[in-house]
Amino acid sequence: MxxxxxxxxxxxxxxxxxxxxxxxxxxxxxxxxxxxxxxxxxxxxxxxxxxxxxxxxxxxxxxxxxxxxxxxxxxxxxxxxxxxxxxxxxxxxxxxxxxxxxxxxxxxxxxxxxxxxxxxxxxxxxxxxxxxxxxxTRMLFFNEKLFQEAGATPPGSWDELQKAAQKLKAKDVKYPYALPLGPEESQAETMMWLLGGGGGYRDTTGTAYQIDSPANVETFGWLKKELVGKGLTGPVAPGELDRQEAFDAFVRGEVGMLNGHPTLMATAEKAGVKVGTVPLPGVAGKSKATLGxxxxxxxxxxxxxxxxxxxxxxxxxxxxxxxxxxxxxxxxxxxxxxxxxxxxxxxxxxxxxxxxxxxxxELYPVGDTSWARVSESVKKNIGRAVAPGGEPRAVLEQIARDARSAQSSASAR
CATH class of the missing domain: 3.40.190.10 (Periplasmic binding protein-like II)
Known part of the structure; x- marks a missing residue:
């Protein structure tokens, strides 16, 4: 109707x-x-x-x-x-x-x-x-009250983020770092972490996908071992946690840190959550770029x-x-x-x-007609990269194959 x-x-x-x-x-x-x-x-x-x-x-x-x-x-x-x-x-x-x-x-x-x-x-x-x-655009959001109670400081690098997450976990914070790699919008969370590790979806020329690059494999290896593997991402498996669920939990005061945008900041503060923000941390300091x-x-x-x-x-x-x-x-x-x-x-x-x-x-490659299929592959597969028994390299290689296929099909039109 x-x-x-x-x-x-x-x-x-x-x-x-x-x-x-x-x-x-x-x-x-x-x-x-x-x-x-x-x-x-x-x-x-x-x-x-x-x-x-x-x-x-x-x-x-x-x-x-x-x-x-x-x-x-x-x-x-x-x-x-x-x-x-x-x-x-x-x-x-x-x-x-x-x-x-x-x-x-x-x-x-x-x-x-x-x-x-x-x-x-x-x-x-x-x-x-x-x-x-x-x-x-995105910044790292943190709950100022939970940070103060845990004696944590806003992170400027991945190691500092992990240390803050450990302190939050010790204070029984439900989600020390909320990592939404579920199918709703995992292409965004993925891109932010790839940029923080010095990689990204595309190569430096911006013309070809590089999803299974060494830098990207190292990024998801670190996530799997140092955050997910150490129980710092909360009770819901990242591959099953959607962005809106993570945002809702932040508004309820259950999340220590997550990557957020201005709308979430306004919503959380209306709910009484005092929000701190810092630029996205990277592997050795501030990320080379954030997601736009x-x-x-x-x-x-x-x-x-x-x-x-x-x-x-x-x-x-x-x-x-x-x-x-x-x-x-x-x-x-x-x-x-x-x-x-x-x-x-x-x-x-x-x-x-x-x-x-x-x-x-850095924005998604929205001018490329292959991006829609690549994004769908990320949403479908990326959660397995950090799951128990998952292999980051194999998952990223699968997405990379899908990306090459999508780009070839787009070029042939």
């Missing part, structure tokens, strides 16, 4: 009998309930735009993150693409020639205002198709509304609108001017460390 409703909403040419253009936008829901659904944000923004732009209507459908990428792909397959989609992945649509490039849509000031590393991440063959919309994450706006060619889409997106990316969305969902702005404004505002002082880390962060 829901699918039929969506189809009815999005079908049609997008212009009514009076010559009015209706732009169809499908967007992901960043809210956790009906009170803070993204539908409210987009409805307010759409009405404000319509008020100043006679002849253009904005029709917004907001779907859950669980469904939105799949629903948009099904709309495209039915020949009913929306004018715009704000979802998690753009590369498949760009490679298939379905999208307008950003330079054909946006004014020069708008396109130039995207944070450079996010603008580059939205490129396919050096043309930008993915426009960043909402960003976050961005979601994407894209514009489909099918309905032909290039001029109207571009004008609307110039409005969407005005500072006041970027800041309103970032504030509502504890995200980082995706534009230079809005980031500068957030950094200068004392009310956003807690976000400054995340802004600083974002500049040097």
């Amino acid at each position: 829901a699918a039929l409703t969506i189809t009815a909403t999005l079908s049609g040419c997008g212009a009514d009998s009076a010559g009015e253009v209706t732009l169809k936008l499908v967007a992901a829901d960043y809210g956790s309930n009906s009170a803070n659904t993204s539908q409210k944000y987009w409805d307010e923004l759409a009405r404000a735009y319509e008020k100043k732009t006679p002849g253009v209507k904005i029709d917004v459908t907001v779907l859950s993150w669980k469904d939105v990428d799949r629903e948009v792909a099904e709309m495209v397959d039915r020949g009913e693409a929306p004018d715009m989609a704000q979802i998690g992945a753009y590369a498949d649509h760009a490679r298939a020639g379905r999208l307008y490039s950003a330079d054909t849509l946006l004014s020069v000031p708008t396109q130039a205002n995207f944070l450079p590393m996010l603008r580059q991440a939205g490129e396919v063959d050096r043309a930008q198709y993915g426009m960043p919309f909402g960003a976050s 994450v961005a979601d994407w706006m894209m514009a489909f060619k099918q309905n032909g509304h290039r001029k109207e889409i571009g004008h609307f997106l110039d409005f969407v990316y005005q500072d006041k609108n970027v800041m309103a969305f970032s504030d509502r969902y504890d995200l980082l702005p995706v534009t230079v001017s809005a980031s500068d404004a957030m950094e200068a505002d004392e009310q956003h002082a807690a976000m400054r460390p995340f802004l600083e880390e974002l500049a040097g962060s």
Whole structure:
């Protein structure tokens, strides 16, 4: 029934009998309930735009993150693409020639205002198709009360993290370090640890996967032996612990340390957990980079509304609108001017460390159509690398084979 409703909403040419253009936008829901659904944000923004732009209507459908990428792909397959989609992945649509490039849509000031590393991440063959919309990065979170009671100090390296975890365990902290390698979002936790060990998903050229590199094998060997093997990751096996479960446990005060993002910080502090943050530790000091994450706006060619889409997106990316969305969902702005404004505002002082880390962060290889299959392989397999009887090298080699196969298939298209 829901699918039929969506189809009815999005079908049609997008212009009514009076010559009015209706732009169809499908967007992901960043809210956790009906009170803070993204539908409210987009409805307010759409009405404000319509008020100043006679002849253009904005029709917004907001779907859950669980469904939105799949629903948009099904709309495209039915020949009913929306004018715009704000979802998690753009590369498949760009490679298939379905999208307008950003330079054909946006004014020069708008396109130039995207944070450079996010603008580059939205490129396919050096043309930008993915426009960043909402960003976050990761830092190591620790429960200040539990640390104080355990006599632990915030870690700056893996050895220091292990020592802090041992002190927390001695004080019966349920999860000294929460290691979520379950299928929900283990590709994120994995990438953070790989970066900390001097490796990563891709080689230094950024063109080939290196998942079974010596550095990556050593990283998961250390995790298996020094954290999981010593009982420092809690009662749930990492391969069965999803990110949201770990976050919920942190909010309940059951976790000493985990890798978190700004939304979790706000949620935990509202629950009375005093949160400390430090940059992600690495094997011999601060990690070479942290994980950066961005979601994407894209514009489909099918309905032909290039001029109207571009004008609307110039409005969407005005500072006041970027800041309103970032504030509502504890995200980082995706534009230079809005980031500068957030950094200068004392009310956003807690976000400054995340802004600083974002500049040097590393994103998933989202411009590569093979990434979706690689990510799925990580989610399916990585938990076994640290399980009793598991062999990190063998697991990483399996994921590497899947990555090579995915990249070959993408290249053959």
